[in-house]
Each structure stands twice: as C-alpha cells, then as structure tokens.
Amino acid sequence: MAVIRIYWKDAGPGFDSPQVHVKVIEKGILDLTPREMRQCKSLSLRHNGLMCEDLRDWRQFELSKASRRYTRKTRVWMIKDEDDRLLAWALATPRYKARGYDAQFYTRKSERGKGYGSMLMELVLALDAKPNVFPHDKTSGDFFKKHRNTIRFDRSDTKWLNEV
Numbered sequence: 001m002a003v004i005r006i007y008w009k010d011a012g013p014g015f016d017s018p019q020v021h022v023k024v025i026e027k028g029i030l031d032l033t034p035r036e037m038r039q040c041k042s043l044s045l046r047h048n049g050l051m052c053e054d055l056r057d058w059r060q061f062e063l064s065k066a067s068r069r070y071t072r073k074t075r076v077w078m079i080k081d082e083d084d085r086l087l088a089w090a091l092a093t094p095r096y097k098a099r100g101y102d103a104q105f106y107t108r109k110s111e112r113g114k115g116y117g118s119m120l121m122e123l124v125l126a127l128d129a130k131p132n133v134f135p136h137d138k139t140s141g142d143f144f145k146k147h148r149n150t151i152r153f154d155r156s157d158t159k160w161l162n163e164v
C-alpha cells in the first residue's frame with residue numbers, strides 16, 4: 001500500500017527562498033511502478049553503491065516464496081516535485097539475522113543541502129528508531145553525524161564520522 005504525503009517546503013537555504021510543493025510517497029518494494037523502479041535506479045551511485053542492486057535483489061526476494069516467512073518488508077520513500085521528477089529517495093531493507101533495518105539515502109546532486117535527506121531520515125526513523133547506515137565519504141559522514149545518537153553504524157565505516 002502506498003502512503004502519499006504532500007509538503008510545502010523552502011526550495012533552498014536562505015530567508016527569501018521560494019516555497020515548493022513536494023510529494024513524499026512511501027511504498028513497499030513490490031508496489032513500485034516500472035517508472036518508479038527506473039527513476040530510483042537511475043538516481044543512485046549506480047555501481048559504486050548498493051541501492052540499485054539492493055532494489056533489484058530485494059524485489060526478486062519479495063516475489064519469491066521464501067519471503068513469506070519474513071514479516072519485515074522493504075520500504076521505499078520517494079520525494080518528488082510537481083513534475084513527478086524524483087528529487088531524493090531512501091530504501092530500508094530488513095537486516096539479515098538481526099533486528100531492524102539497513103537504510104540508504106540518495107539526493108539528486110542539484111537538490112542537496114535543502115533538507116531532503118533529513119526529511120527521509122525522519123520517515124526511516126518512524127519505521128526503525130535505530131537503523132543501520134553506511135557512511136562512505138565525508139558528506140555522508142556529516143549527514144549521518146547529525147543523527148549519530150539514534151542510528152547505528154557499520155564499524156568499518158566510522159572513520160568518516162571521526163574525521164571532522
């Protein structure tokens with residue numbers, strides 16, 4: 001089932017920033033339309049990250065019989081503008097043999113620093129109060145650092161949090 005929320009939000013930092021209308025769509029992975037699958041796959045680090053691959057693999061898994069035993073399902077949140085352009089999205093996948101979720105985020109380069117990542121984080125935190133995340137560079141380290149008391153980090157990646 002899809003949950004759709006509409007927000008008015010400042011288009012960027014600054015006092016006189018215009019307001020834009022954005023739509024946040026929350027869906028299970030099997031409810032994504034083919035267009036949404038394409039949009040999400042193309043707005044990612046592609047082969048340098050895991051979102052694209054995870055989206056494909058988890059969809060395959062949830063289509064399979066084996067997934068029936070799993071009560072925790074994958075969730076996707078998409079932030080879109082009025083023209084249905086995907087601005088940012090997040091993917092939460094159940095952790096293997098552990099409680100909770102792994103969470104990944106991606107914001108379109110031209111839309112970064114406008115708070116979309118934080119909006120997505122709030123939505124992920126409503127699903128899992130302590131998701132596991134994967135900082136992999138200074139920018140993502142800074143982003144996750146803001147939430148360091150609520151989220152969980154892969155031990156190998158914490159160097160990005162200590163560096164600043």
Ligand SMILES: CC(C)(COP(=O)(O)OP(=O)(O)OC[C@H]1O[C@@H](n2cnc3c(N)ncnc32)[C@H](O)[C@@H]1OP(=O)(O)O)[C@@H](O)C(=O)NCCC(=O)NCCS
Nearest residue numbers: 104105106107112113114115116117118134139140142143
């Ligand atoms: C990490 C990422 C998702 C952040 O998205 P975003 O929409 O720019 O995030 P926000 O605008 O909500 O920023 C939230 C906070 O993160 C930090 N932050 C984000 N971008 C930053 C940057 N370039 N430099 C320093 N801090 C930054 C800031 O503390 C910011 O807080 P503020 O709004 O109070 O200044 C985005 O940079 C991205 O898509 N990176 C590529 C993919 C990636 O690394 N994903 C994370 C790993 S899965």
